[in-house]
Amino acid sequence: MTDQPAFYDDLAGCLAEAWRRLEEGAAHQSGFHAPALATIGRDGAPRLRTVVLRGVDRASRTLRVHCDARSDKAAEIAADPRVALHVYDAAAKIQVRIEGRASLHGQDALARAAWAASRPLSRVCYGTVPGPGTPLPAGGAYALPEDAAAGEAGFAEFRVVVLTAARLDFLYLARQGHRRALFRWDGEAPAATWLAP
Template identity: 85%
Template sequence: MTEPPPFYDDLAGCLDETWRRLEEGAAHQSGFHTPALATIGRDGAPRLRTVVLRGVDRTLRTLRVHCDARSGKAAEIAADPRAALHAYDPKAKLQVRIEGTARLHGQDAVARAAWAASRPMSRVCYATSPGPGTPLAEGGATIQPRDDEAVEAGFPEFRVIVLTAARLEFLYLARQGHRRALFTWDGEAEAATWLAP
């Protein structure tokens, strides 16, 4: 039997490992790079999709992803900011579920900084027409920008989603016994407890 990792029986270590893996995910270095984001649809039903984790700030408990202003998720967050993020790294055998409040940023300092840090191939999406989710007569019936100026014209459609964690669940799968922990924040006050896996 292999030796358990240092965080195995350490609540603070579990939280630290979670943020470390999320930071690595934002840097394309772990399985947490493409988590699933859940929002609440206008009909009250859950909506779920894979997103790319772009930034993490453990001090502020925030996670950053990008979306198109014309997308369903942007409209859903504008109507109800409650959101959740799920990530699973099969190599690390680690699952994280985060619930909190999402905020949309568009054409502000947060959006401009994220746009400037984005690769040109990522910016193309926001200048493509029609917008995400529009019904098409055929699969390729979209128009992509042809030059840098046309790509830059997509900035008004670019949105940054910043999710602030209010609840975080950690689950580590191990042969010698799983470990599950819950972390919650009421304002800045943190509470932590083990949960039965």
């Protein structure tokens, strides 16, 4: 039998591995860097898009991504904060799914700190005219800020999305037998259990 990772038959180890991978993803060091975020559309249908994981705090069970205030994503979160996040690292054979609630932060201390830590190339996106999702007559019929000062004006549209995990589903794929675990913080006390893969 092939050696298994330390977390293989350890619930607490699975949770620690999930958070470790998420932290590495936020630091651009793993396949967890670009998860998919699901929101509930204004029509009640699910909406899914790739986001960039910008920060993780396992103590508070929060994950941070950024978005444009003019985007459907921001409007959907403002209308219904229930969200889900999915990430799969094919090399590690690990999938993590998180369900929870998201909050939007704009022009507050959290947004200012995230903006200051962002690369100039990332900041430019928030100054694009017209805003995300606007129909265009041609593919290139939008304008980017012309200089750094104009790019800084994009801060008005910059939003930080903070997802607080209520449930985390961890799946490790292994030839000898998969391992799946569920962690919950949405009841009276935290709970953890193995699940059939």
